[in-house]
Amino acid sequence: MSQIEVNRRLLSENDQAAQFLRDKFRRSGTLVVNLISSPGSGKTTLLEATVARMAGDYRLAAIEGDIATERDAERLRRQGIPARQIVTGGACHLDARQVKAELEKGDWGDPDILFIENVGNLVCPTSYDLGEDFKVVVLSVTEGDDKPFKYPGIFARAWISVISKIDLLPYVEFDVDAVRAQVRALSSEARLLLTSARTGEGVDEWCALLSERVKEKKRR
């Protein structure tokens, strides 16, 4: 069996579980957001800021994927939302079967929004459907403005490209317009948001987009 055939089979098993999850989340009206980025781009910090703004109006929950440690789930539980950690023990991405198994461990009470924070990796998580409504890619300004073209898969597939840590723009070389042009070339649908969890810039706009999408899903 070639590596391509093996990958195809693993993806097909993943896709069956993803379809199961998608049906389940449609019935419960849960908006599911799959967050993908390099390690340390600020996914968890963005979620902390999101919880602070939205937990009063929506039931939020999170699944955190990491190679090791429970640290990220603990950070979100401290914010008062149910958060579970999937420790992949070496695997470089979350798989829909892991998410399904985690959800089957107990009742989550059908959250309005489920955030799935993937393993820190711009490559492997891109190909794995987790039954989400959309993918979000987070790119911090410290990572450099050449990344969309270097990692085209995720920027082509993400509905929102979040540029994070814009409070650091004065201290790094990062051309926002260059990134915008690359993202547009890869996806005509993608929204680009400039955010700083530290100053709060852009976070309201991010929350408004989520709010709009969850209301839209409930109406269907």
Add this chain to the structure above:
Amino acid sequence: MSQIEVNRRLLSENDQAAQFLRDKFRRSGTLVVNLISSPGSGKTTLLEATVARMAGDYRLAAIEGDIATERDAERLRRQGIPARQIVTGGACHLDARQVKAELEKGDWGDPDILFIENVGNLVCPTSYDLGEDFKVVVLSVTEGDDKPFKYPGIFARAWISVISKIDLLPYVEFDVDAVRAQVRALSSEARLLLTSARTGEGVDEWCALLSERVKEKKRR
């Protein structure tokens, strides 16, 4: 065939090519350094600073691994060293067979040091031996001080842990001592270097370590 069995077989094919490379590099006295980090941690920038300091005394060459674009190889060629790009087209790490195939494309004139800059990914490249003398992990201070325990595989295997972009320390929360403690817990051998390619801090120390290792290899 389970995923574990498949991974084992792929690794074994990789390891045969890695052994071939290791023998070849021993005969030529080439020091081979496998650089691994998240996207945007500053591997290419560190190499640019290294070339500026070392190219007068040593024959240097580089292999650049990326999902897409020739950009990094072009950056190093502009510094005047032979640099070849392996575009993996989706694969999340370099494989020893790709490196072997690249070297067989033509004569490189046996460099003293060959830098292999892996695909930006803290996970997958960790398991693939490329025939290198040692692995280097690069972690920028903007990625957060929890990363060694979150990505223990690479920090346990790297001989040098480079903390990069230390010029940004005043603007981010990053506890160097916490990182040092995690790295020590994962590897008793690892050297921790604090660097800034922008200010030059720590780069001489990095070059001195490389210089020491290349002389040691030539003596054997």
